[in-house]
Amino acid sequence: MDFKEMQEAYAKEPRPILIDMYTSWCGWCKVMDKKTYTNENVVAYINKKFYAVKFNAESKATLSFLGKDYAYNKKEKIHELAKKLAGYELGFPSTILLSKPEAPPAVISGYMIPSEMEAPLKYFGSNANEKQSFIEFEKALKKEW
Numbered sequence: 001m002d003f004k005e006m007q008e009a010y011a012k013e014p015r016p017i018l019i020d021m022y023t024s025w026c027g028w029c030k031v032m033d034k035k036t037y038t039n040e041n042v043v044a045y046i047n048k049k050f051y052a053v054k055f056n057a058e059s060k061a062t063l064s065f066l067g068k069d070y071a072y073n074k075k076e077k078i079h080e081l082a083k084k085l086a087g088y089e090l091g092f093p094s095t096i097l098l099s100k101p102e103a104p105p106a107v108i109s110g111y112m113i114p115s116e117m118e119a120p121l122k123y124f125g126s127n128a129n130e131k132q133s134f135i136e137f138e139k140a141l142k143k144e145w
Contacts, residue, residue, distance in 0.1 A: 001051060001052055001053050001054075002053060002063075003053060003055075003063050003064065003065050003081075004064065006051045006053050006101075007065070007066075007101060009051050010051060010100075010101060014100065015049060015050055015051050016049065016050050016051075016097060016098060016099050016100075016124040016125060016127075017050060017051050017052075017053065017096075017097070017098040017100075017101065018046055018050040018051070018052045018053070018095065018096070018097055018121075018124075019052075019053045019054075019055050019085060019095070019096040019097075019098070019105075020032075020037070020052065020053070020054045020055065020093065020095060021055045021057050021082060021085065021086065021092065021093065021094040021095075021096055022054070022055070022056060022057065022092055022093050022094075023056060023057050023058050023092050024056065024058065026092040026093060028092070028093055028110070028111040029092055029093040031111060032093050032111050032112065035113065035114075036111075036112060036113060036114050036117060039114040039145075041114060041118070041144070041145045042114050042117055042121070042145070045121055045122070045125060046121065048125075049121070049124075049125035049126075050121075050124075050125060055079075055081070055082070056079075057078055057079050057082035057086075057090070057092065057094075058072070058077065058078060058079060058082075059072065059079050060072045063079070063081050065081055065084075065101070066101055066102060070084065078090065085105050085107070086105070086107050086109075087105075087107070089107040089109050090109075091109035091110060092109075093109075093110065093111060094107055094108065094109045094110075095107075095108040095112065095117070095120070096108075097120060097121075097124045099124060099127070099129055099130065106120070106124070106129075108120060114145050115143065115145050117145075118141070118143055118144070118145045119134075119137070119138045119141055119143070120134070122137075122141060123137050123138070
């Protein structure tokens with residue numbers, strides 16, 4: 001799913017958003033694709049609860065998000081939308097979670113195995129982020145993955 005498809009789907013049926021931000025040269029991004037994003041628990045939960053966008057942070061394409069166009073910054077060699085979403089947390093891979101498109105992003109920088117993905121995915125996927133802190137949620141979570 002790309003940003004345009006995600007925004008269209010969100011308009012019809014709101015769900016949290018997961019953005020898998022990567023670069024073509026990132027070795028850990030490739031490992032995460034092979035080991036984490038193929039795990040059946042991770043895939044099933046993301047497909048059920050999120051709109052997922054795979055985003056190359058060095059893409060040359062102009063992308064529209066929340067009514068604004070973002071382009072590749074040649075000088076900085078990074079897409080403007082990557083900077084907007086991740087701020088100073090630019091590392092790869094980055095998993096960016098949004099409760100809604102205009103919400104402040106929760107940026108998780110670095111490689112995660114499936115068991116490390118469970119708590120943040122369920123925190124946003126169950127809308128617990130609107131009711132309690134992540135620390136409280138994680139303490140109470142009975143991990144299944």
